[in-house]
Amino acid sequence: MxxxxxxxxxxxxxxxxxxxxxIRRPRLVWPSIAGFGPGQSWFARFGRVWPGLARGAAISxxxxxxxxxxxxxxxxxxxxxxxxxxxxxxRSSSMKTVDFPTGDGPISRLEAARVTLAxxxxxxxxxxxxxxKFANYPDLDAAPTLDQAFLLDAIRAIRPADQVDDGTxxxxxxxxxxxxxxxxxxxxxxxxxxxxxxxxxxxxxxVDPLAAAALSRELEVxxxxxxxxxxxxxxxxxxxxxxxxxxxxxxxxxxxxxLGGGQSFVAADTQALEQVFDRIDTLEKSPVAxxxxxLYREKYAPWAAAALGLLTLELVLGGGRFxxxx
Numbered sequence: 001m002x003x004x005x006x007x008x009x010x011x012x013x014x015x016x017x018x019x020x021x022x023i024r025r026p027r028l029v030w031p032s033i034a035g036f037g038p039g040q041s042w043f044a045r046f047g048r049v050w051p052g053l054a055r056g057a058a059i060s061x062x063x064x065x066x067x068x069x070x071x072x073x074x075x076x077x078x079x080x081x082x083x084x085x086x087x088x089x090x091r092s093s094s095m096k097t098v099d100f101p102t103g104d105g106p107i108s109r110l111e112a113a114r115v116t117l118a119x120x121x122x123x124x125x126x127x128x129x130x131x132x133k134f135a136n137y138p139d140l141d142a143a144p145t146l147d148q149a150f151l152l153d154a155i156r157a158i159r160p161a162d163q164v165d166d167g168t169x170x171x172x173x174x175x176x177x178x179x180x181x182x183x184x185x186x187x188x189x190x191x192x193x194x195x196x197x198x199x200x201x202x203x204x205x206x207v208d209p210l211a212a213a214a215l216s217r218e219l220e221v222x223x224x225x226x227x228x229x230x231x232x233x234x235x236x237x238x239x240x241x242x243x244x245x246x247x248x249x250x251x252x253x254x255x256x257x258x259l260g261g262g263q264s265f266v267a268a269d270t271q272a273l274e275q276v277f278d279r280i281d282t283l284e285k286s287p288v289a290x291x292x293x294x295l296y297r298e299k300y301a302p303w304a305a306a307a308l309g310l311l312t313l314e315l316v317l318g319g320g321r322f323x324x325x326x
């Protein structure tokens with residue numbers, strides 16, 4: 001319980017006025033034979049002060065009601081909105097590769113990325129987080145939002161691309177992420193690119209990923225890259241051209257992060273991927289702390305009702321045996 005306007009408690013001094021007035025007001029002495037009968041009860045002996053006490057108590061209750069007594073009715077978390085983060089999730093067919101070890105057996109790269117990203121999102125209560133999945137084309141799944149439940153559903157719903165859309169278009173993905181995050185109402189903006197392949201778009205006129213990363217710096221958007229899986233070591237005895245599914249292009253991803261003012265990470269297993277997201281979580285702390293607001297329920301009504309009841313009691317007492325003239 002608290003009083004929202006406790007300054008009004010200073011009016012409690014008025015509660016003594018009816019009692020003082022009841023004692024000091026002039027009276028007429030009426031002749032009686034009270035001295036010949038049995039002694040008066042204590043209630044009757046102090047009867048003249050009861051109406052004044054009732055009025056004083058009523059004033060006290062009204063003062064407390066004016067001071068607005070309240071009790072906690074729940075809490076609401078208000079996000080600081082200091083960072084806007086958009087995750088760019090590769091969903092090309094190579095992400096179906098089952099080579100990420102866990103305690104229950106290996107899982108696919110896409111499943112490991114989904115699980116780890118979901119844990120990362122749940123730590124960002126005060127930030128706007130969005131999601132774009134991409135293969136040949138980027139697809140918006142969630143604009144930067146505080147609605148974690150909606151975002152987590154979108155992450156769980158990501159599936160590998162079909163044969164028609166299969167490919168890895170890093171440049172268009174980064175460009176789409178910049179378009180999504182640049183107008184976010186936050187002080188800091190971040191892109192996180194997760195991919196296990198090389199830049200191999202099968203679309204006409206794709207955006208150069210290096211040019212997209214340079215644009216990220218111009219727009220003051222930090223770009224982090226995460227290489228999922230290990231690149232395949234070249235075999236000198238069987239030289240073959242490097243393909244999209246031959247592991248991430250670590251050199252390109254490092255260059256993208258450098259141009260975008262972020263950091264480049266490599267994660268070849270689930271534990272390493274979790275450590276990468278923990279590191280990003282540390283790097284991208286919100287410059288605006290979130291707050292928790294407490295909701296209060298007004299409780300002045302019982303005090304006002306008590307004041308009304310006491311005033312009624314004063315009228316009853318003053319109109320009965322304790323009535324005074326004048």
